Amino acid sequence: xxxxxxxxxxxxxxxxxxxxxxxxxxxxxxxxxxxxxxxxxxxxxxxxxxxxxxxxxxxxxxxxxxxxxxxxxxxxxxxxxxxxxxxxxxxxxxxxxxxxxxxxxxxxxxxxxxxxxxxxxxxxxxxxxxxxxxxxxxxxxxxxxxxxxxxxxxxxxxxxxxxxxxxxxxxxxxxxxxxxxxxxxxxxxxxxxxxxxxxxxxxxxxxxxxxxxxxxxxxxxxxxxxxxxxxxxxxxxxxxxxxxxxxxxxxxxxxxxxxxxxxxxxxxxxxxxxxxxxxxxxxxxxxxxxx
Amino acid sequence: xxxxxxxxxxxxxxxxxxxxxxxxxxxxxxxxxxxxxxxxxxxxxxxxxxxxxxxxxxxxxxxxxxxxxxxxxxxxxxxxxxxxxxxxxxxxxxxxxxxxxxxxxxxxxxxxxxxxxxxxxxxxxxxxxxxxxxxxxxxxxxxxxxxxxxxxxxxxxxxxxxxxxxxxx
Numbered sequence: 001x002x003x004x005x006x007x008x009x010x011x012x013x014x015x016x017x018x019x020x021x022x023x024x025x026x027x028x029x030x031x032x033x034x035x036x037x038x039x040x041x042x043x044x045x046x047x048x049x050x051x052x053x054x055x056x057x058x059x060x061x062x063x064x065x066x067x068x069x070x071x072x073x074x075x076x077x078x079x080x081x082x083x084x085x086x087x088x089x090x091x092x093x094x095x096x097x098x099x100x101x102x103x104x105x106x107x108x109x110x111x112x113x114x115x116x117x118x119x120x121x122x123x124x125x126x127x128x129x130x131x132x133x134x135x136x137x138x139x140x141x142x143x144x145x146x147x148x149x150x151x152x153x154x155x156x157x158x159x160x161x162x163x164x165x166x167x168x169x170x171x172x173x174x175x176x177x178x179x180x181x182x183x184x185x186x187x188x189x190x191x192x193x194x195x196x197x198x199x200x201x202x203x204x205x206x207x208x209x210x211x212x213x214x215x216x217x218x219x220x221x222x223x224x225x226x227x228x229x230x231x232x233x234x235x236x237x238x239x240x241x242x243x244x245x246x247x248x249x250x251x252x253x254x255x256x257x258x259x260x261x262x263x264x265x266x267x268x269x270x271x272x273x274x275x276x277x278x279x280x281x282x283x284x285x286x287x288x289x290x291x
Numbered sequence: 292x293x294x295x296x297x298x299x300x301x302x303x304x305x306x307x308x309x310x311x312x313x314x315x316x317x318x319x320x321x322x323x324x325x326x327x328x329x330x331x332x333x334x335x336x337x338x339x340x341x342x343x344x345x346x347x348x349x350x351x352x353x354x355x356x357x358x359x360x361x362x363x364x365x366x367x368x369x370x371x372x373x374x375x376x377x378x379x380x381x382x383x384x385x386x387x388x389x390x391x392x393x394x395x396x397x398x399x400x401x402x403x404x405x406x407x408x409x410x411x412x413x414x415x416x417x418x419x420x421x422x423x424x425x426x427x428x429x430x431x432x433x434x435x436x437x438x439x440x441x442x443x444x445x446x447x448x449x450x451x452x453x454x455x456x457x458x459x460x
Contacts (some may be wrong), residue, residue: 001339005296008317008363031364038359042320051317055364080353104430105407106347106354126382191429193342 003041009052014140017052017167022049022142025164031055032075035103035111035118052167064088070172070276071095072136079108079116091172094133094182094200098125104192117153119224120160120167123194125186127154128223130171132200132215138170145169154222180204181284183275186217189260194218196261197269201277202286207234210276210285214248219255219270226252230280236282245274294363302366306331307370307375315362322346322357327455333373333403337432344431347404348372373403376410385452386413386445395444397435405431405441413448 009028011017020028028050031037040046042216054060060076064085071092073082082088083099097157102108102116102125116126130137130150137148139162155161162168176182186198200215212228226248228241235241255266294300306329313328325334325348337343339358346358349371357370376384386406389395396402405428412419412427413452419427424442433441 002320002323003318005316005318007296008294008361010363031361033354034361034364035341035359038361040318042339042358053361053364056366100426103341104344104413106344106356106430107341107359108351109353110355110360145428152363256414 001042001044003038004044004047006048007050009050010056011052012056012058013255014057014154014169017054017057018140018142018165020050020085020167021054021167024052028052030075030115030118030167032115033078033111034115035107036115036121039220064278066091066175066244067172069175073113073171075112075114075167075169077233079103079111080105080115083108088173091175092133094129094184094202095126095173096198098129098184098200100127101186101188101195101198107192113167114168114171117171118160118162119153120156120158121254122154122157122220122222123218125184125195125200125217126219128198128215129184129200130173131223131225132213133174134204135171135173138172139163139166139167140169141167147172150279151225156221165281177204178288179206179285181281181286181288183277183280185271185277185280187269195253197266197273198278199270199273201281203276203278203281205233205282205285210236212244212246212282214274214278216253216270216274219253219266224253233282233286235288236279241282242275243280245278246271249274295430300363302363304329304362304365305369307371308369313361313362317361317363319351319362321348321360321362321365321370324362325357329374331374335400335403337400337404342432344404344408345401345402347407347431349407349410371407371410373406376406385455386410386448389444389448389451390441391414392451393444393447394437394440396433396440401431401433401435405433409445409448413445414452416446417449 029048031051031053061074064071064073090094135150181203183201186195188195198217203212209230211230214226216224228244249270257263294317301459304311322336325331335345337345341356341359347354348357
């Protein structure tokens with residue numbers, strides 16, 4: 001099918017985008033890569049009255065940059081640019097590891113990282129990774145800028161916490177520390193399709209104790225971050241970690257039943273993928289020289 | 292600039308090295324503009340939501356879904372479609388030759404998308420593992436071949452190109 005008619009705006013500066021959002025509010029959607037927006041417009045699941053196309057903004061960076069302990073990605077940094085970035089590989093290894101799970105190469109050539117965060121799909125990889133890394137986003141409007149912690153970004157399926165006059169200009173990913181290790185795991189029936197369940201793990205070690213946080217996707221209305229009880233280094237390879245993951249999965253995740261998977265299957269995946277990711281992240285943290 | 296519903300604007304697209312000026316509405320997809328306005332029907336449209344990959348073209352040298360791109364977004368861009376692969380004398384591109392030789396197609400509907408996607412990987416394909424190559428083309432669907440012929444064709448294309456260069460032709 002074809003998209004419904006809309007009014008098309010092509011601003012050349014970020015301030016012009018602010019002005020358009022101030023004027024049009026919820027009647028205007030931001031178009032960056034369009035790899036999530038255009039499919040739902042083609043299927044007429046969404047018919048926004050206005051699109052604000054960021055693709056012709058002047059002087060926008062195409063690459064991630066290092067900024068005050070974060071790797072910062074502007075609104076037009078394509079997912080493929082993040083995937084190929086030596087800075088991302090070096091400083092945000094979890095994001096680098098996850099990129100190949102995001103859709104397909106041809107989609108990543110157009111899709112943007114910030115756009116995926118703004119889209120707030122609970123089955124998407126990047127929101128869960130931002131959440132487990134305790135990253136942040138920068139929203140802006142004619143009233144100025146504000147920084148939003150990843151945990152406060154996502155309100156529901158395809159619903160972010162931006163005001164009607166705001167838009168996202170940046171996603172900020174904390175630089176990995178030496179005591180941290182990471183891993184990403186997911187299960188999808190077809191490569192590049194939405195995963196039935198996925199999990200991003202962040203482990204931090206202090207002496208012989210390891211703390212593991214798991215950021216789940218596809219297991220609720222928003223990405224869900226769970227923290228395991230601190231584990232002794234010996235527990236990582238034992239069944240103790242399986243019990244720890246089972247405990248949080250059982251009590252803190254509330255996945256839905258749908259045509260793709262039952263609750264029981266999703267819960268099973270959450271446990272198995274959680275254990276695998278936690279073990280790998282903990283091993284990476286200790287290999288970094290944290291122990 | 293702002294463009295109202297139903298209103299057209301003139302954009303510039305360089306398609307297969309030929310400059311085109313076309314009048315488009317904002318809601319027109321690049322896939323439709325290539326097919327209907329410019330008349331290049333080699334780019335096929337399957338699912339129109341980014342899953343099948345038939346409409347893949349190169350936008351500024353990188354494979355992308357033309358059904359998930361508004362033509363206005365591509366204003367000023369260089370586009371390569373499947374019609375840009377063969378030489379001016381009609382000699383098939385090594386990838387096309389290889390698809391023909393190794394039965395990389397049956398009905399042919401998905402072939403333009405496979406060719407445009409494979410264009411960015413076939414030179415490295417001989418060194419790629421099966422897994423890497425499968426991942427590289429995982430965004431393309433084929434309902435006829437079972438993919439074995441397609442993989443073989445992509446792997447063999449660089450050899451065909453090498454042999455042609457060896458001939459001096």
